[in-house]
Amino acid sequence: MKNIQLMFVAALCGTVLSTFAEIVIKPVRTPSVSTNRPGIIVPGPDGGGITHEQPPQVIELLDGDVLKGTFVGFDSEGGAKWRHSAVKTDIEFMTDSLSKISLFPRPYSGASSDNTRVELVTGEELSGELLEMNNRHLVLKAWYSRNTLRIPREKILAIRPASAEAGVIYEGPSGMEGWKGQSVKVARNPRIPPPVIIQGRNRLGGINFGAGKEVPMPGGAAQGWQYSNESFVATRSNSLIGREMKLTDKVNVEFDLNWRGNFNLGISVFADKFDAYSGNSYMVGFSPNDCYLMRMANNVQNNLGRASFQDLRGKTKARISVRINKEEGTIALVLNNRVVKEWEDNAGFAGKGGNVSFVLLQNTYAKVSNIRVSQWDGKLPSGEGPQKEGKDLLVMRSAGSLSGELLGILDGKVRFKAAFSPEPLEMTLDTVARINLADTKFEKPKLGLGDVRVTFANGGQFTFLLENWGADRVTGLSTVLGRVEFQPDAF
Known part of the structure; x- marks a missing residue:
């Protein structure tokens, strides 16, 4: 029986009578066990005991209201169904009231052959096993789709073939967990994880609805690094953010960098202190026109x-890579797949820890995203070289690049017509690092009425008109793929 108390307190102050009433249903308490229904607790791979408890899923409305719980389903007419442990029946939200839904899928653990990345002209990305490519379509077998995907060639910006990639140490960011910094602030409610991109390994999944609001970027008055939309953003000098990682003897630290105007950024690696200027570590610093390597040993x-x-001159974004070979004492800075400088420390490797940090060294706007730290095979790229107008560009994993025409891909083999060769060249797909297709330009993606932008559990985002999200399938229409049917656990 619920404890219901009705209390009236009267106090006489002069000739005025003040009263208030309070109804206490039950004291607020922290539950000793989770009250969420199934879908939040994830069983172990063998179907046995619980291995971990996932954070609650979150639905965010256009007016800024948020609610934790479990996403049940969606259809274009009825809207979204939401389950909460404190509500007896599922809640139905109207479609035009929704902004975002944050999901928490199981980590993806597919085969390496499923990791071919197809970059679309919209900046979105699909992954899977590349079965075939001709002069009209690329055919992709994707674990998250109930059917093979046929992607029109004119919608493809580039292809990154799958490889037997080294072990991933970290991918993110998907939040502030594990990171620490100086004057770090979070641009969102820190208790509510935002929908992130996803490159599935222990990342979150999410749905952005077409009517959703953009989260404003931090302004110039922000202190330290802020987390916002799968990125770290800073505007003040000496802002530092980092985390400890299990770094291997050969490691690749790579990320996307966006900036405005001039900038000066430092990446501290193998540090034994959470400080870029003391202890034992290395810091690679660079600006749009130069770079340097600082060695720190015993605070010297x-x-x-x-x-x-x-x-980087005239640009506002780039893919940055710092590659460290601890055994040989070398550190290389790679910009957009080109080695700009490799240093060798003849005095012996100074780094004695596992901290990796980003330090903004001047007042400017800088955004770090798509951070990936992985084991490295010790090989440096040869660079892509310039892409000629009207020509496809094929970048090899070992050395050099070829300009010409991509004739097709079939049975794991690439046929390419290079300018210097009278006969088409044939090579295995695993020897190719990247293929840039000719006459394709970036198109800014747009969310129309009824469109959603989803993030896959193994990486990449995609936009389509969502029709129905049920227990066994997600259906909709895409301007790129036509009708789509995805697996619900893909996100």
Whole structure:
């Protein structure tokens, strides 16, 4: 029987009578066990005991209201169904009231052959096993789709063939968990995880609805690094954010960087202190036109050399990679798949820890995203080289790149017509690092009425008109693929 108390308190102050009433249903308490229904607790791979409890899923409305619980389903007419442990029946939200839904799928653990990445002209990405490509379509076998995907060639910007990639140490960010910094702030309610991109290994999944609001970027008054939309953003000098990782002897630290105007960024690696200027570590610093390597040993700094380059002039974004070979004492800076400088420490490797940090070294806007730290095979890329107008560009994993025409891909083999060869060249797909297709340009993606932008559990985002989200399938229409049927656990 619920404890219901009705209390009236009267106090006489002069000639005025003040009263208030309070109804206490039950004192607020922290439950000793989870009250969420199945879907939040994830059983182990063998179907036995619980291995971990996932954070609650979150639905966010256009007016900013949020609610934890479990996503049940969606259809274009009825809206979204939501389950909460404190409500007897499922809640139905109207479609035009929704902004975002944050999901928590199981980590993806598919085969390496499923990891071919197809970059679309919209900036979105699909992954899977590349079965065939001709002059009209690319055929992709995707674990998350009930049917093979036929992607029109003119909608493809680039292809990154699958490889037997080394072990992944970290991918993110998907939140602030594990990160620490100086004056770090979170741009969202820290108790509510935002929908993230997903490159499935222990990341979150999410749905962005077409009517959703964009989260504003942090302004110039922000202190330290902020987390917002799968990115870390900073505007003030000496902002530092980092985390400890299990770094291997050969490691690749890579990320996307966006900036405005000039910038100066430092990446601290193998640090034994959470401080870029003390202890034992290395810091690679770079700006749009030069770079340097700082060696820190027993709190003593030593500059191991600078180098100038033109790669980033006139640009506002780039893919950055710092590759460290602890055994050989070498550190290389790679910009957009081109090595701009490799240093060698002849005095012995100084780093004694596992901290990786990002340090903004001047007042400017900088955004770090798509961070990936992985084991490295010790090989440096040869660079893509310029892509000629009207020509496809094929970048090899070992050395060099070829300009010409991609004739097709079938049975794991690539046929390519290079300018220097009278006969088409044939090579296995695993020897190719990237293929940039000719005459394709980036198109800014748009969310129309009824469209959703989903994030796959093994990486990449995709936009389509959502019709129905049920227990066994997700259906909709895509301007790229036509009718689509996805597996619900793909997100």
